[in-house]
Amino acid sequence: MPEPFHSHGVPAAPGALRRLRHELMAWVLGAGVDEGRAADIVLASYEALANVADHAYDASGGGVVDLDAAVYPDRIEVVITDHGQWRTPVPDPRPVSLRGRGLLLVRASADRAEIASGEQGTVVTLAWDLDPVRP
Template identity: 80%
Template sequence: MPEPFQCHGVQAVPQALRRLRHDLLAWVLAAGVEPDRAGDIVLASYEALANVADHAYDGAGAGVVDLDAAVHPDRIEVVITDHGRWRTPVADPRPVSLRGRGLLLLRASADRADISAGEDGTVVTLAWDLAPVRP
């Protein structure tokens, strides 16, 4: 199994989060995950990262996010942790907003999604089975 992927203290700003997304994709592919499955992993993980930037910090300066990913015998797991507090995002001025669908996307893209919010931040744990059950 590959070594875990860990990035801690990453600024929760778009440029840093995009770089983290690319690094995660490279790690997932190097772990031998099929490209379609790797796409699901990175899509859900990036959505969770984007939620940190939108919701976790009060705008007094960018906060940080931690990402830990590991391959286990039966699954791959990604844990995204912020150290902020929930805040309502600024209203989207576009006529048809895509906002508010992030949690749906997480749950649709991962086999399991657990979100735990508290006083010290939010932890999002996403997991994908390595040998998914086929219908």
């Protein structure tokens, strides 16, 4: 199995999160996950990362996010951790908006999604079932 992926202290800013998304995709593909499943993993993970930027920190910046991923014999797991406080986003004035659908997309793209918020931040744990690894 591949070494776990760790990226800590990444700025919760669009450019840094896009780079992290590309690094995660390279790691997932390098772990032998097929492209379709890899796309689901990266899509859900990136949506969770985008939620950090929208909800955990104010517009002044300075917030960071941690991402840890590991492959187990039966699953791949991604854990995204912020160190902020939940903020309700500013409503989108456009008549048709995709805002507010990030968690729906996360849950639809992952086999399991757990979200735990507290005073120290939010931890999102995502998991996808894999075919058991044969010796």
